[in-house]
Amino acid sequence: MLTSNTMNSIQPFGMEILLQGKDELFAIEPSQFSDRLSKEKLLLIRGVPLLTKQELVEFSANLNPNGESIEDKLLHWDFGAIMEMRQQEEATNYLFSNEKVPFHWDGAFVKAPSYLLFNCVQAPKKDEGGETLFTYSEHIYADLSSTEKEQYKKISLSYETEKKAHYGGMITVPLIDKHPQTGKPILRMAEEVETKLNPVKLTVHGCDFMDTDEFVKQMTERLYNPKYCYAHQWQVNDILLADNHSLLHGRHAFLKSATRHFRRVQIL
Numbered sequence: 655m656l657t658s659n660t661m662n663s664i665q666p667f668g669m670e671i672l673l674q675g676k677d678e679l680f681a682i683e684p685s686q687f688s689d690r691l692s693k694e695k696l697l698l699i700r701g702v703p704l705l706t707k708q709e710l711v712e713f714s715a716n717l718n719p720n721g722e723s724i725e726d727k728l729l730h731w732d733f734g735a736i737m738e739m740r741q742q743e744e745a746t747n748y749l750f751s752n753e754k755v756p757f758h759w760d761g762a763f764v765k766a767p768s769y770l771l772f773n774c775v776q777a778p779k780k781d782e783g784g785e786t787l788f789t790y791s792e793h794i795y796a797d798l799s800s801t802e803k804e805q806y807k808k809i810s811l812s813y814e815t816e817k818k819a820h821y822g823g824m825i826t827v828p829l830i831d832k833h834p835q836t837g838k839p840i841l842r843m844a845e846e847v848e849t850k851l852n853p854v855k856l857t858v859h860g861c862d863f864m865d866t867d868e869f870v871k872q873m874t875e876r877l878y879n880p881k882y883c884y885a886h887q888w889q890v891n892d893i894l895l896a897d898n899h900s901l902l903h904g905r906h907a908f909l910k911s912a913t914r915h916f917r918r919v920q921i922l
C-alpha cells in the first residue's frame with residue numbers, strides 16, 4: 655500500500671515515495687502508482703535497488719492496463735523498449751553527448767507515450783550538472799491571461815530534424831493541445847535545438863499578434879520559471895515516472911568527465 659508516511663511532496667510538483675526494496679515495489683498494486691501519477695504528474699521512487707532490465711520492463715508494462723502484448727504497452731524502437739541514456743564516444747545526436755537537452759515531449763515524431771520511466775544506473779556528482787528538468791505545461795497554460803489563451807489558440811509549431819538517432823522527420827502541431835486522458839489543455843512547446851549534433855528547427859505559424867522571436871522568448875522564460883520547473887538531481891537507483899503530456903522535459907548540460915547513465919522506458 656502507498657501510505658502518507660512513505661510519501662513526501664516535491665516542489666513545485668510531484669511526489670517522492672520511499673520504499674524498502676523490490677519486494678515492496680512489486681507487491682504494490684500497479685494501479686496505485688498509475689492513479690498517483692495521473693494526479694501528481696511526477697513520482698520519484700527511492701529505496702529500491704537497481705532493477706534488472708527484465709524487472710524494468712515488467713514494472714513498466716504493469717503500469718499500462720491497456721493492450722495485450724508488450725509492444726502494445728511500451729513504445730519500442732530499433733533498440734527495443736529500453737533506451738540506455740549515457741554519453742557515447744562518437745555521438746551523432748546531442749542526447750548521447752554531454753550537451754543540454756532543450757524542453758520537449760517524447761515521441762513527437764512518432765507516437766507520444768503517456769508516461770516516461772527512468773531508472774538511474776550512475777548519477778553525476780552534485781556539482782557536475784546533468785539534472786533532468788520537468789516543467790508543468792498544464793499550469794503554464796492555466797496561468798495565461800484570457801487574451802493570451804485566445805491568441806495562442808491560433809499558433810501552430812513545426813519541428814524538423816534529420817533522422818540520425820531513433821527519431822526524425824517534420825511535424826506540425828497546435829501549440830495548445832488536449833491531454834489525451836484528462837482532456838485538459840497542455841502546451842506542445844518544444845524548444846529549438848541548436849547544436850552541431852542533429853539540430854531541431856522550430857517554425858512558428860499564426861503569431862500575427864506579436865513578434866515571433868518575442869513569443870518564443872516569453873514562452874522559454876515560462877518553461878524555465880521555477881514556479882513550473884523541477885530540476886531533478888539524480889541518485890543511483892532512482893525510479894522516476896513522469897507524465898509525458900502534462901509535462902515537458904529537458905536536461906542541464908553536464909561535465910564530460912561525469913558518469914551519468916539511466917535507462918528510459920516509454921509507457922504507451
Ligand SMILES: O=C(O)CCC(=O)C(=O)O
Pocket residue numbers: 739749755760784785786787903904905918
Ligand atoms: O538526459 C536527460 O536527462 C533527458 C533525456 C531525454 O530527453 C529522454 O530520456 O527522453
Ligand SMILES: [Fe+2]
Pocket residue numbers: 758759760903
Ligand atoms: Fe526526452
